[in-house]
Every structure is written in structure tokens, then in C-alpha cells.
Amino acid sequence: MxxxxxxxxxxxxxxxxxxxxxxxxxxxxxxxxxxxxxxxxxxxxxxxxxxxxxxxxxxxxxxxxxxxxxxxxxxxxxxxxxxxxxxxxxxxxxxxxxxxxxxxxxxxxxxxxxxxxxxxxxxxxxxxxxxxxECPELDCEEGWTLLKCGGKHNERAKVCFKKALEEKPKNPEFSSGLAIATYCLDNQPQKPFSIDVLKQALELSPDDQYIRVLLALKLQKMNEEAEGERLVAEAVGNTPCPAEVLRNAATFYKNKGDLDKAIELFLRASESIPNNGYLYYQIACCYRAKVKQIQNAGESEASKNREKIEELKKYAIDYVIKATEKGVDPLHAYSDVTKLLEKEDYYQTRFGKEHPNTERRQPHQQYCDFEGHLGKSENTAVQRDLEDVPSSTKPAEEGKMKCPLQNRAGNHLPQSAPNSWYLQGLVHKLNGELLQAAECYEKELGYLLRNSPTGIGSFLWQSPELGQGGEEAGWGPGSPALRAPQA
Known part of the structure; x- marks a missing residue:
């Protein structure tokens, strides 16, 4: 040509x-x-x-x-x-x-x-x-595509469906699209939601399981949980049941506190979408919530169910690992579960309430074991701010806490390994050495930024020494980017 x-x-x-x-x-x-x-x-x-x-x-x-x-x-x-x-x-x-x-x-x-x-x-x-x-079918096509992109595109999707409905106000496909786009925007305070949009969509598409569970979730937020649960039961009772329907139904039961039912539905969804990181993360959160339910029942209940708690923690860890291996942001995934791993042992250490038949394990050792288990995940992240980790209360004469960086096979991890600076910082923090902890966290943050898929590291480091460690790249102790807090 x-x-x-x-x-x-x-x-x-x-x-x-x-x-x-x-x-x-x-x-x-x-x-x-x-x-x-x-x-x-x-x-x-x-x-x-x-x-x-x-x-x-x-x-x-x-x-x-x-x-x-x-x-x-x-x-x-x-x-x-x-x-x-x-x-x-x-x-x-x-x-x-x-x-x-x-x-x-x-x-x-x-x-x-x-x-x-x-x-x-x-x-x-x-x-x-x-x-x-100009035709409503093309507007609808654009609207559904924008919905798939999510986030900032939902407002544009809503406009597309409203435009299509102006031409064909009783079209079920257009009405469902508008209901979903409006529901997705419901978390924005400046965009008040009308439940009538969902009800109209369900009226035009009475067999639409997805709209049914969205309406149920909205009713739950409006304190009409009984009606919502009826709709959820109808939706998941149909076969085949799409994974998106199962996921939202599981979210309904998770919100309700029926965690066993939520886990069951998340697992059903994962059968349709194997190796889905988001579903694995939600399952981990449910196991974490089950631990908290037992702990919140009181000290005696937690003591009686210690083995059950440890079993639930293991399930939570396993699913967090699966989630991060499938692309879930480690910073998001680890932060919740690592807190539950430490909380119980921290309070035991601080207040001397160890179970008489349980060997006392320091919080820092919990983290070493946990992070060793995560050694195979290559892009770990800083789990929490400094304030989230308690200072050591161990008497000085017993010596400083030690936590050799080891993987699950017992081999020492090199300092270039992902998360190694974080672990060292954690040990310093537990020993009350805040300045050294902050320096290690700076190095860990430098590592994360350099290896971030967003490419943010390219804006911070322009030299060929990028891969040589935090200090060589200009991100080390005392760098202007981050200062250690005063002890």
C-alpha cells in the first residue's frame, strides 16, 4: 500500500x-x-x-x-x-x-x-x-469494556449505560450494566447509590445471579441482612454458579461473620478459577478472622483452643503464600496475617500469661519462622510500620535477641535476599535499637522500590549501581530520602 x-x-x-x-x-x-x-x-x-x-x-x-x-x-x-x-x-x-x-x-x-x-x-x-x-449497542459494548478495566473507568461506564438506556429503557443488558457500574461507585461518598437501580435490573433479568448477590450485599449494608441472605441462597443454589457470584456470596457471609460458609464458597469459586491470588487472600483473611473470634471470646477460651488457633494460623499462612505467589501485593497480604501471628505471643510475653504446657516463643522468633516459610516468594515487602512491632521486654541480662536469617532449609540468607534487611530491622526493633532498625528498613525500602513493577526505582536511581544494595544506590543510612526517627 x-x-x-x-x-x-x-x-x-x-x-x-x-x-x-x-x-x-x-x-x-x-x-x-x-x-x-x-x-x-x-x-x-x-x-x-x-x-x-x-x-x-x-x-x-x-x-x-x-x-x-x-x-x-x-x-x-x-x-x-x-x-x-x-x-x-x-x-x-x-x-x-x-x-x-x-x-x-x-x-x-x-x-x-x-x-x-x-x-x-x-x-x-x-x-x-x-x-x-451512534447506537445503544455500541454504547453498551464500551460500557462493559470499561467495567472490566475497573477503578477510574466505572464513572465512564455508567455514562455509557445511561446513554444506551435512553434509547432502550427496558433493555436487560443495559440495565444490568448500569446497576453494576452504579454499585461499583457506591463507595464514593459524593456518588449516592440508589438501590432501585439494582432492583430494576433484577426485575428485567430475574435469572441474573450476579445482580442478585450485589443486591444482597447492598441490603446487608442497609441492615436488611435477612432479605439479603435469602437472595444469596437463591443465587448460589442455581447451577452452574459463576465464580464471581460465589465470590460475592462468600463476601456476604464473611461480612456476616459466618466464616465457615464464607470459606466454603471461596473454595468453590477457586475450583472454577484455579490459582486465583485474590481468592486465596480472602480465604487467608477468613482463617485470620476465625483466630480473632476465638481470641475475642476471652483468655480461657483461647487457652482451651490453643491447638485450634495454631491450626488456623497455619491455614492462614499457607493461603497468604499462595496469594503472593499468584501476584497479590505482599505488603497488602502479609500485614494482616503477620499481626495475628505475633499478637498472642506478644501479650503472653508482656504480661506473663503463657499457657503452662506451652513452650514460650518470642515474637521475633514467630517472625523468623514465618519469614523463613516465605523465603520462596521472591518479592516480599515490609510488613508494618515500626510502631506495630513491640519493643523487647526481655531482661537485659538475658542478652540481646538473636534471629539468624535462615530459610526453611536452615541455610543463611544473603543480605541481598528479598526481605533480609526487613528481618534485621525487626530484630533491632525488638532489641530496642531504633536507629539501627530504621537504617535497615531504609535499605529494605530501597530494595522494594528498585524492584517495583511500577518502575518507580528508575526515578530515584539513575546510576548503574542500582542492583548493588541500598547504600551504593544512594539509599542507605542517613540518606535524605528517609531519616531515622530520634530514639
Missing amino acids: SEVNKNSLEKILPQLKCHFTWNLLKKDGVLHDLEDRVCNQTEFVNTEFPARTYNFLAYIKHLNGHNEAALECLRRAEELVQREHSDQAEIRKLVTWGNYAWVYYHLGRFADAQMYVDKVKQVCEKFSNPYSM
């Missing part, structure tokens, strides 16, 4: 309504697990239009540099549209054709790109604009 035609394509492509023009994700900002999440979703809630998933997967694969795989996804999307929406096939294919044109353009196959541009034109020129058109 001539350079003139390439230039012509560059003017036309931005006019197409598709994933490449919806301002979704930047190439360097694709979440590492987004493709897995999209693959595992049962079309979020809307299973009758799986072509939408393949369109989005094609876009993600393009961003990850896999254009041939993107084309295969688009071929699958086109087949599904023809099969599932034969009465609206041309309009429903506009997004797919637009994606085709963009992928072929990036491959340098300009003739193929022009062929799909022409397909779009043949449909759109029947209306006002030769390369795009």
Missing part, C-alpha cells in the same frame, strides 16, 4: 469505535494478571455475549505484543457474533472490525486494515458518519 494510503488510514482509524479508541489501557500499564482475569470471567455477568470477552482479549494481547494471537481472538469474536446475534450481526461486528483494522495497521498489513475499514464504512454510511455511528 502506498504511503498516501497509510496516511489516510491514520486519519480514519481514530474515528472507529473500538477498544483502540476508548482510552482504556496504556501499553506499559497493563496489569500482569488482567488477561487471566478476563479469561476466567464468565463475561463478568453477561454470559450471553462471550464475543465481548474475545474482543477485549484481542486488545490485551496486542498490548502485550502478541498480534497474531489477537487476530485469532478477533476471528473467534466474529464467529460468536454471527452465531449469537445474527439479527444484529453487522452492528455487533463494528467493534470487532475496528479492532481488526488497528491490529493489521500495527502489523504493517495496510491492505488488510483498509479492508476492515471499508466493512465499517459500508455499515456506518447508511447513517450520518461514514466511520462511526
Whole structure:
């Protein structure tokens, strides 16, 4: 194709309504697990239009540099549209054709790109604009895609669904989309939620299990838990039950305090989405909450159930490890569970309330054991602020606390190993050596920032010594970035 035609394509492509023009994700900002999440979703809630998933997967694969795989996804999307929406096939294919044109353009196959541009034109020129058109189905497609991207895109998704409903106010697909987008925005104080939106969506789609559990969660927040539980029971009673439905149902029971039921449902969801870090983390949180339930029942109850507590702690640790291995942020995952590991032994040490038949274990040893168990996880993080770790109350004559950095096999960890500076800082803190602790935490933070997937380290260190340790990189004791607190 001539350079003139390439230039012509560059003017036309931005006019197409598709994933490449919806301002979704930047190439360097694709979440590492987004493709897995999209693959595992049962079309979020809307299973009758799986072509939408393949369109989005094609876009993600393009961003990850896999254009041939993107084309295969688009071929699958086109087949599904023809099969599932034969009465609206041309309009429903506009997004797919637009994606085709963009992928072929990036491959340098300009003739193929022009062929799909022409397909779009043949449909759109029947209306006002030769390369795009206003239609509720396209607004809906954009809305669902924005919902999949989540976060800051939810407000735009809501606008898309409201626009689509103006044309077709009784459309179940549009109504469900608006209900979910509105629900996602409910945590923003400036965006008051109307429960009527969810109720209307469920009225139009009475078999929509996902909308049913969202309504249940909202009713629970409004202190109408009994009605919410009825809806949850109806949703999970249907088979097959999508993982997203099971996850939200589990959240309902977790909020209620029925932790065994919550764990059961999270595990059911994990069967549909194996190796999902988020689900593993939620299971860990449930086991952590079960420990707290026993401890909150009183000292005598905790003493009687000491073996049960230790068993629950082990389950919590195991699922935290699984979660971090599957991509959950270690800083987020470890902070809650490490607190429960220390709390009981800390209070025993401080107030002398050890169980008579239990060997006393210092809090720092709990952490050494725990972190040794985590040695296989390569990107650990600082678990807590300094204030969260109690100072040692052990008499000075018994000597300073010692905690050799070891992995599970008993081998000493090198200082370059992930989390090693954190562990050393923890020992200093437990010994009351706050200045040395702060210096170690600075080095650990330097390590984390240098290795952060966000690339923030590139803004802080420009020298080739980046990988040589905190001090060499300009992030050591007394550096201007972080100062040790005064003891």
C-alpha cells in the first residue's frame, strides 16, 4: 500500500469505535494478571455475549505484543457474533472490525486494515458518519469494556449505560450494566447509590445471579441482612454458579461473620478459577478472622483452643503464600496475617500469661519462622510500620535477641535476599535499637522500590549501581530520602 494510503488510514482509524479508541489501557500499564482475569470471567455477568470477552482479549494481547494471537481472538469474536446475534450481526461486528483494522495497521498489513475499514464504512454510511455511528449497542459494548478495566473507568461506564438506556429503557443488558457500574461507585461518598437501580435490573433479568448477590450485599449494608441472605441462597443454589457470584456470596457471609460458609464458597469459586491470588487472600483473611473470634471470646477460651488457633494460623499462612505467589501485593497480604501471628505471643510475653504446657516463643522468633516459610516468594515487602512491632521486654541480662536469617532449609540468607534487611530491622526493633532498625528498613525500602513493577526505582536511581544494595544506590543510612526517627 502506498504511503498516501497509510496516511489516510491514520486519519480514519481514530474515528472507529473500538477498544483502540476508548482510552482504556496504556501499553506499559497493563496489569500482569488482567488477561487471566478476563479469561476466567464468565463475561463478568453477561454470559450471553462471550464475543465481548474475545474482543477485549484481542486488545490485551496486542498490548502485550502478541498480534497474531489477537487476530485469532478477533476471528473467534466474529464467529460468536454471527452465531449469537445474527439479527444484529453487522452492528455487533463494528467493534470487532475496528479492532481488526488497528491490529493489521500495527502489523504493517495496510491492505488488510483498509479492508476492515471499508466493512465499517459500508455499515456506518447508511447513517450520518461514514466511520462511526451512534447506537445503544455500541454504547453498551464500551460500557462493559470499561467495567472490566475497573477503578477510574466505572464513572465512564455508567455514562455509557445511561446513554444506551435512553434509547432502550427496558433493555436487560443495559440495565444490568448500569446497576453494576452504579454499585461499583457506591463507595464514593459524593456518588449516592440508589438501590432501585439494582432492583430494576433484577426485575428485567430475574435469572441474573450476579445482580442478585450485589443486591444482597447492598441490603446487608442497609441492615436488611435477612432479605439479603435469602437472595444469596437463591443465587448460589442455581447451577452452574459463576465464580464471581460465589465470590460475592462468600463476601456476604464473611461480612456476616459466618466464616465457615464464607470459606466454603471461596473454595468453590477457586475450583472454577484455579490459582486465583485474590481468592486465596480472602480465604487467608477468613482463617485470620476465625483466630480473632476465638481470641475475642476471652483468655480461657483461647487457652482451651490453643491447638485450634495454631491450626488456623497455619491455614492462614499457607493461603497468604499462595496469594503472593499468584501476584497479590505482599505488603497488602502479609500485614494482616503477620499481626495475628505475633499478637498472642506478644501479650503472653508482656504480661506473663503463657499457657503452662506451652513452650514460650518470642515474637521475633514467630517472625523468623514465618519469614523463613516465605523465603520462596521472591518479592516480599515490609510488613508494618515500626510502631506495630513491640519493643523487647526481655531482661537485659538475658542478652540481646538473636534471629539468624535462615530459610526453611536452615541455610543463611544473603543480605541481598528479598526481605533480609526487613528481618534485621525487626530484630533491632525488638532489641530496642531504633536507629539501627530504621537504617535497615531504609535499605529494605530501597530494595522494594528498585524492584517495583511500577518502575518507580528508575526515578530515584539513575546510576548503574542500582542492583548493588541500598547504600551504593544512594539509599542507605542517613540518606535524605528517609531519616531515622530520634530514639
